[in-house]
Amino acid sequence: MENTFQKICRLEDVRHHFKDKQSILFGGFGGIGTPPGLINVILESGIKDLTLIGNDTGFPNIGIGKLVTQRRAKKVIVSHIGSNPNAGLLMNNGELEVEFCPQGTLVERIRAGGMGLGGI
Secondary structure, eight states: OOOTTSOOOOHHHHGGGOOTTOEEEOOOBTTBTSOHHHHHHHHHHTOOSEEEESSBOOBTTBTTHHHHHTTOEEEEEESBOTTOHHHHHHHHTTSSEEEEOOHHHHHHHHHTTSTTSTTO
16 A cells, blocks of 8 residues: 555554553444554553543453453543443442543543543
8 A cells, every 4th residue: 555645654663652551532433443453552562551532442352342351441431331241340340430421522522632531
């Protein structure tokens, strides 16, 4: 593939951008649309204590749900967690902080540049 604008890179080239205790804003819905290669890079790197911000917690083995299931997230800011039973279990056990935010409100918080997202 031609890289006209030099925006295409290898996963190995972005690995250093991810660190423990980082906040990560992710796209997608129900695990679809979240970049699986980047999720795998985070998992392989052993990164943990993440704050994940997006629509939902995906499914247990799809998308961002893989990070939740493997206990790499300490907090999620999402509209719902219902598709990932592991998120509910972790929340009820006090192992995952969940901040529920309606989709429209979440979008406006994100659009406003992170204001109201706890300093993110």
